[in-house]
């Protein structure tokens with residue numbers, strides 16, 4: 001008989017991170033919405049690299065913030081909007097231009113599977129308040145307007161048919177249909193974004209309908225939870241866990257509760273002692289930004305490094321894609337997903353269902369970096385920075401014999417008093433980071 005939670009902090013605090021979430025390691029985040037039509041933001045900074053002050057909000061690299069970026073009345077997005085659409089063209093005027101005429105959810109789900117992702121998180125309502133599902137609480141949704149399809153329902157079915165878990169993102173504390181003063185500073189975000197009981201009830205009801213309609217494996221709340229209904233949070237969480245036994249939530253509930261903590265680009269702290277998740281776009285934006293071409297997106301080597309460094313530190317990587325309004329995924333984003341999937345086909349055994357190793361990352365000389373994961377008593381050693389066809393690497397404090405997960409590589413091991421000395425032949429830079437398995441090496 002599965003545990004039944006009650007609407008108290010004591011009860012929901014007994015919830016533990018489900019094994020499936022820790023084992024999945026890699027998910028696909030999807031930001032798709034009205035903002036995908038203008039698809040414009042300046043290429044400025046990574047979140048966390050600079051203060052989120054007025055300069056940030058008037059030069060916001062997040063294309064999904066287009067509504068606010070024109071609402072502030074100045075800056076590159078505002079000027080772009082006036083020049084391209086004119087000052088009488090409202091944000092909602094983009095809705096009929098979002099047709100999703102080429103959208104094939106099954107194709108998306110197949111691509112995510114080929115990328116090696118094990119879960120997906122879709123925006124069901126972002127800050128603009130537009131719902132990507134047929135909500136009972138507003139007609140400002142994608143069944144009534146724009147695509148005129150149940151995007152959340154169709155994608156959930158397709159994702160699950162490919163054997164991946166489906167998660168839902170909800171903008172809990174910002175909804176520009178309820179409070180749309182321009183945001184110039186962080187406090188505007190979290191302080192008075194939606195200061196009414198009406199919104200608190202609305203958001204509670206929508207979060208519950210999302211749970212009841214789609215049974216999401218991840219409930220990814222963003223920004224925060226309305227202060228007026230913080231007392232209702234344990235009831236929501238208990239209901240969610242009782243309806244979705246494998247359910248898991250992030251840490252953006254006013255700091256009151258989390259299953260896993262989150263980092264976003266450079267913002268947030270990761271602590272390898274507890275489960276965390278890194279989310280970011282392939283460029284500086286989550287929503288599709290026409291300003292970001294292939295050269296502005298993260299390189300494949302850096303993407304593989306990000307996955308390995310995150311997983312070896314007890315994190316999951318939630319990598320975002322920003323689809324075009326017609327429902328296709330930009331080629332430069334698809335290319336990176338497929339390259340990651342190819343790497344994971346060879347090295348995934350050292351990623352999926354692993355846990356944090358007692359070994360910490362370290363440099364092994366000549367610019368070589370080592371990262372570690374563990375699976376019971378077996379140790380996986382990721383070696384980054386090889387350059388030559390033949391390499392010798394010392395892995396400090398590791399004993400035993402090693403085999404490579406890439407069968408086209410040849411490895412010889414020698415035990416020394418400092419650790420395991422490995423000779424690796426057959427390397428080429430297309431292999432990026434390689435992985436050794438050391439039986440009983442943990």
Ligand SMILES: C[C@@H]1N[C@H](CNC(=O)Cc2c[nH]c3ccccc23)[C@@H](O)[C@H](O)[C@@H]1O
Nearest residue numbers: 062064222223252262263264267268279286
């Ligand atoms: C996934 C992205 N989330 C953004 C909001 N993120 C933040 O406010 C950053 C943040 C809030 N609490 C945190 C806790 C840890 C790390 C980052 C944050 C949204 O504003 C973006 O549009 C996008 O949806």
